[in-house]
Amino acid sequence: MPELPEVETIKRTLSPLLKGRLIKEIKVGLGKLLLPGEKEFIARVAGRRFLDLKRKGKYLICLLSGGTAVIVHFRLTGQLIYVNGQKPLPPHTHLRFFLDRGELLYVDLRQFGRLEALAAKDLKDHPQLKELGPEPFALNERDFYGLLQKSSRPLKALLLDQKVISGLGNIYVDESLFRAGLHPKRPGKELSLPEASRLLAVIKEILAEAISDGGSSVRNYVDGQGQRGRFQEKHRVYGRRGKPCPRCGQTLAYTKIAQRGTHFCPACQK
DNA sequence: GGGCTCCTGGAT
DNA sequence: ATCCAGGAGCCC
Numbered sequence: 565m566p567e568l569p570e571v572e573t574i575k576r577t578l579s580p581l582l583k584g585r586l587i588k589e590i591k592v593g594l595g596k597l598l599l600p601g602e603k604e605f606i607a608r609v610a611g612r613r614f615l616d617l618k619r620k621g622k623y624l625i626c627l628l629s630g631g632t633a634v635i636v637h638f639r640l641t642g643q644l645i646y647v648n649g650q651k652p653l654p655p656h657t658h659l660r661f662f663l664d665r666g667e668l669l670y671v672d673l674r675q676f677g678r679l680e681a682l683a684a685k686d687l688k689d690h691p692q693l694k695e696l697g698p699e700p701f702a703l704n705e706r707d708f709y710g711l712l713q714k715s716s717r718p719l720k721a722l723l724l725d726q727k728v729i730s731g732l733g734n735i736y737v738d739e740s741l742f743r744a745g746l747h748p749k750r751p752g753k754e755l756s757l758p759e760a761s762r763l764l765a766v767i768k769e770i771l772a773e774a775i776s777d778g779g780s781s782v783r784n785y786v787d788g789q790g791q792r793g794r795f796q797e798k799h800r801v802y803g804r805r806g807k808p809c810p811r812c813g814q815t816l817a818y819t820k821i822a823q824r825g826t827h828f829c830p831a832c833q834k
Numbered sequence: 835g836g837g838c839t840c841c842t843g844g845a846t
Numbered sequence: 847a848t849c850c851a852g853g854a855g856c857c858c
Binding site: 566567570622637674677724733735779780782784824825 | 850851852853854855
């Protein structure tokens with residue numbers, strides 16, 4: 565589910581609601597979501613306050629009092645939703661964090677997401693976070709060109725690889741390659757510097773637009789207040805297989821690359 | 835690198 | 847009944 569713009573939106577919507585809040589009690593419906601384990605997670609987190617929220621790639625990082633941190637990875641269908649007042653719980657609510665004001669729910673239809681409690685000082689040594697490549701916003705044209713030059717893998721696979729560049733997922737890779745006019749199967753090392761520069765520019769542009777539109781809600785995604793995003797209305801290729809290309813009118817194609825459904829225009833993307 | 839796996843549910 | 851889904855860890 566959430567890619568960089570969605571996690572950023574979750575962070576922005578939850579921050580004002582959670583900062584300073586005390587976690588009074590945690591009710592666990594599905595303990596396998598918790599690392600290093602249910603008991604240890606509760607021991608580390610219960611009784612702490614939210615101090616700040618950060619984002620790294622597609623990871624949300626909650627900094628708590630007492631030098632504690634919680635890393636949230638939503639995978640495909642995870643949601644963190646703040647509620648205040650008694651409404652019926654959403655289906656697939658697996659965790660409830662009772663706060664001194666309101667409640668934070670972790671909801672996850674497919675149960676792939678994970679929440680990990682650890683000492684904040686250990687964040688820098690975390691095996692997944694440590695391996696993340698640079699964020700698009702932190703890259704310049706030369707560095708990005710250098711990253712692509714190192715591999716003959718298809719652009720689609722390269723951009724999805726969080727160790728190469730962090731934050732992009734299936735939607736934003738397909739949308740970026742379309743706007744850049746690049747075929748998803750093009751090997752990275754074949755790109756010229758101008759092509760790489762253009763690709764990086766459209767990636768930054770699309771991510772910024774998607775953030776300002778509150779992310780893309782294709783099916784499940786909602787922000788920290790349960791609101792859907794609006795950027796899906798601006799998708800030009802993702803989820804539009806068989807429809808006419810918005811640029812040239814030719815039928816949009818669909819194929820599998822790196823085991824992921826891939827949408828593109830066979831005429832516009834070379 | 836590419837397959838399989840973890841899950842539930844919607845579309846066809 | 848079958849395929850597909852905003853992800854990525856683990857296995858050759």
